Amino acid sequence: MTKAGTVTVAGRPNAGKSTLLNRLVGQRLAITSPKPQSTRERVVGLITDDNTQIILLDTPGLLEPAYALQKSMRASSLKALEDADVIIHLIDALEGTVETLAAAAALPADRAPRAPTILTFNKADGLSAGRRAALLTENPGAVVISALTGDGVPELLDRVRALLPEHPFYYDAEDLSTQNMRFFASEMIRETALEQLEDEVPYSIACEIEEFRETRSPVYIRAVLHVERDSQKRILIGAGGSRIKSIGTRARGKIEALIGSPVYLDLHVKVLPNWRRDSAALRRLGYRVE
Ligand SMILES: Nc1nc2c(ncn2[C@@H]2O[C@H](COP(=O)(O)OP(=O)(O)O)[C@@H](O)[C@H]2O)c(=O)[nH]1
Ligand SMILES: [Mg+2]
Structure with a gap:
């Protein structure tokens, strides 16, 4: 029995979405940068082990679009959210603001993404132990990770696996991406x-x-x-x-x-x-x- 499906990483600019994709794929596929808005369209990474295949979608940061390129970026993020079997809502834990994905995406409640969502706080390497514990108490079911060091990432993968549908693999186990x-x-x-x-x-x-x-x-x-x-x-x-x-x-x-x-x-x-x-x-x- 295998599990396979699409997992979309979404969140505000600079949360560490692309860093997380690279960490999970084990290759520097996606652009990462301290400068916001570095990701402009969805980036696909494939993560395959013995019985699970994750089609991971990295997305542009959610923000209010001001011009055509940003509208295009928003559209590709929203499409990736619609396509998702599981959503990782990534929040920069050092930023402090905790919001729903619908709020981050400025979507009305009736258009909120439907796939099960794992609230994930990133940049744990910069958090005090006290703050980390408080985040977990205040947000039951959340996961705290560091995309940079890999801390907490195996736990996040376990949570994703549990939510994936049973399905044959879509791609060869060796493939890293669907993009050329x-x-x-x-x-x-x-x-x-x-x-x-x-x-x-x-x-x-x-x-x-x-x-x-x-x-x-x-x-x-x-x-x-x-x-x-x-x-x-x-x-x-x-x-x-x-x-x-x-x-x-x-x-x-x-x-x-x-x-x-x-x-x-x-x-x-x-x-x-x-x-x-x-x-x-x-x-x-x-x-x-x-
Ligand atoms: N300290 C720390 N910095 C991180 C972590 N993950 C990402 N970053 C940094 O945050 C910035 C934005 O990362 P990026 O992956 O491009 O964010 P994205 O806009 O959400 O794709 C970069 O400077 C990363 O090095 C983390 O776990 N810890
Ligand atoms: Mg990015």
Whole structure:
């Protein structure tokens, strides 16, 4: 008898959702960042053991959308909540605010997600023992974890397993994701840009993979980083091309670690004016547009 199903990790920006996906999959698949709103669409991780297969969905943080990209992010979070057999509602325990998922998602009570939800407090490594005990007393049935250290994660997995339906596996036991390397390569490049840039620039970057030739050695990848304005393009390129070169070198290393072979990364910068507010541009970049 096997169990299998979709488990959606949802919550506010910066709760540690992507860190949790990486911890559970055992690979750095999802972008993580101290800068909020790093995840823009659902990221799928597959976790398979002898008798359980979890299709884990990492989602963009729930927030009030202000422009088209954020609307798209919200739509993909809500879709992942609808698709869930089990929901992990992740809350940053250091933040203090405890709310229902319907409140975090700004959904009316009659549209609250239906799947069973495990209230999960993250960042236990920063909690005092007293605060941890108080959280568990005040929120019966909650789980306290650290996605960073792995503390409490086995207990969370046990809780998820207990709620999963009986079902044959959907995917091969060896598969790590249902998304392709093209997607993860573009995410690694965007993550590196997030690490190396400040202020508004990281939020204005989208990465498009124009060519991905796995049959070549080294693997050939041509990617474009789109920004919204000329001034951002200048910052991204840097003096004498130093910034884009450094992003390229670091991102190449991450992609090589993920695919396990040498990569030639051909990285370009272009201006796609105001793409974050433009549905046609969003669609072209592969974001969900309703
Ligand atoms: N101290 C601590 N920091 C964490 C933990 N989990 C995530 N973080 C940090 O919180 C920030 C946001 O993490 P991320 O996974 O990108 O959050 P997301 O926006 O919910 O996907 C990053 O700087 C992470 O390193 C944790 O368990 N403990
Ligand atoms: Mg994230």
